[in-house]
Amino acid sequence: GEDVEQSLFLSVREGDSSVINCTYTDSSSTYLYWYKQEPGAGLQLLTYIFSNMDMKQDQRLTVLLNKKDKHLSLRIADTQTGDSAIYFCAESTGYSSASKIIFGSGTRLSIRP
């Protein structure tokens, strides 16, 4: 069945770039997302990419998609303490992009001073 995998933890120094990686199995994915969750909060959509794109840049965020390897990455430039959170990689194929989203287990990003 569909599966999304990502590493559980990442620690980076403040000011450095963070790169969170993810692999997925469903080749018919339409949307691929990155969500951020802070303690006690809901899910904040950070960015998303359509499956026919290779890259998307949005301010400090860069998403790279390697469709052949089914690999998605999120790069956060100039990582700040406010970036500390859990980051979820996700994919969907539904009519509505909010439907039947398959999430990874989340990567906890911690920032070292």
Next chain:
Amino acid sequence: KAGVTQTPRYLIKTRGQQVTLSCSPISGHRSVSWYQQTPGQGLQFLFEYFSETQRNKGNFPGRFSGRQFSNSRSEMNVSTLELGDSALYLCASSVEGGVGVFGPGTRLTVL
């Protein structure tokens, strides 16, 4: 534009009881999806409603049900609560083909 709202934000119930959670989507969004988040299972899709009809369903027992009203507001109901139903329940709304926006969630604790 107001975001997705969920009520209540926190809820405590005991085993065997039932619970109803509410989700008000962003104005103009007709699709509402529900997700359950637990430490053990992560985020799992429950169901999606579109134009008052259930369009997709995840792999949850029949104790979990939902509905959508003509104004696109949605409710989900869990009957005969079990300890394992303790979770953060999230809803997301979208326009057709649009990106989903999640609400803050309802944290349900079953004692």
